[in-house]
Amino acid sequence: MTTQTEDAIEIAKIDLVIANRVLARCGAVDAYGHASVRHPVDPGRFFCSRSLSPELVERDDIMEFDLDGKPMNGDNRNIYRELVVHWGVYAARPDVNAVVHGHPHQVLPFTVTDVPLRPVYFGANECGATIPVWDIRDKFGDTNVLVLTREHGEEMARALGPNRVVLLRGHGMVGAGRSAMQLVRICKSLLTNAQMYLDALRLGTPKEMTPGELKLRDETVGNDDTSHATLRGWEYEARKADCGDLLAERTERLKRLTAAKG
Numbered sequence: 194m195t196t197q198t199e200d201a202i203e204i205a206k207i208d209l210v211i212a213n214r215v216l217a218r219c220g221a222v223d224a225y226g227h228a229s230v231r232h233p234v235d236p237g238r239f240f241c242s243r244s245l246s247p248e249l250v251e252r253d254d255i256m257e258f259d260l261d262g263k264p265m266n267g268d269n270r271n272i273y274r275e276l277v278v279h280w281g282v283y284a285a286r287p288d289v290n291a292v293v294h295g296h297p298h299q300v301l302p303f304t305v306t307d308v309p310l311r312p313v314y315f316g317a318n319e320c321g322a323t324i325p326v327w328d329i330r331d332k333f334g335d336t337n338v339l340v341l342t343r344e345h346g347e348e349m350a351r352a353l354g355p356n357r358v359v360l361l362r363g364h365g366m367v368g369a370g371r372s373a374m375q376l377v378r379i380c381k382s383l384l385t386n387a388q389m390y391l392d393a394l395r396l397g398t399p400k401e402m403t404p405g406e407l408k409l410r411d412e413t414v415g416n417d418d419t420s421h422a423t424l425r426g427w428e429y430e431a432r433k434a435d436c437g438d439l440l441a442e443r444t445e446r447l448k449r450l451t452a453a454k455g
């Protein structure tokens with residue numbers, strides 16, 4: 194393995210550890226959620242922790258999988274039951290490099306009523322204005338509501354479509370980003386927007402962000418993982434989640450990788 198390949202892989206793993214910790218602390222996942230990132234060199238593989246609560250994930254817990262959800266390198270540790278959420282999305286969406294599944298309570302009311310989750314928060318451009326709801330019962334009838342089979346994963350990915358978030362009826366959400374950094378921003382935006390909308394609905398008729406405002410927001414922030422503003426947010430979140438050492442290693446490896454690429 195070249196130094197460049199090793200740096201790219203270690204950066205991906207560091208990002209996954211940081212994302213796990215940050216997503217846990219913001220409430221996107223609890224004991225039972227999980228996050229993953231696509232392999233930076235081989236797009237037919239991805240990294241995800243062994244079955245472990247996200248807040249506890251360390252680099253050594255990370256396993257490598259192919260896009261059929263099979264562990265690589267003979268790794269036989271316990272895996273998440275709903276792992277198909279991840280490979281279902283990676284197989285359907287070549288543009289997606291980071292996936293999370295969680296059960297945050299703020300989004301659940303929008304999965305069991307006919308009230309759609311609408312963008313009202315100024316940062317709602319990050320999670321997107323269109324947030325579909327997938328009901329596993331529509332195609333599969335009575336189930337235990339978990340996403341467990343290849344067919345479940347394919348249907349869920351179809352419902353996600355080109356969007357960044359799909360809600361799962363009575364169950365939770367799946368977020369899909371081009372990077373771990375964007376995935377964290379998607380989730381924080383989703384939770385804040387959902388809570389703000391729930392609060393606003395109690396007071397009266399909420400005023401939504403317009404498509405034009407969301408487009409201008411996208412042009413201002415959120416579309417560049419190397420921008421100063423984006424990196425400022427990532428550093429803040431990582432340090433708050435006690436990942437300062439990982440962040441320092443990430444910076445060193447990225448510097449070397451960027452220099453090597455010339």
Ligand SMILES: [Zn+2]
Pocket residue numbers: 275294295296339340364365
């Ligand atoms: Zn679940």
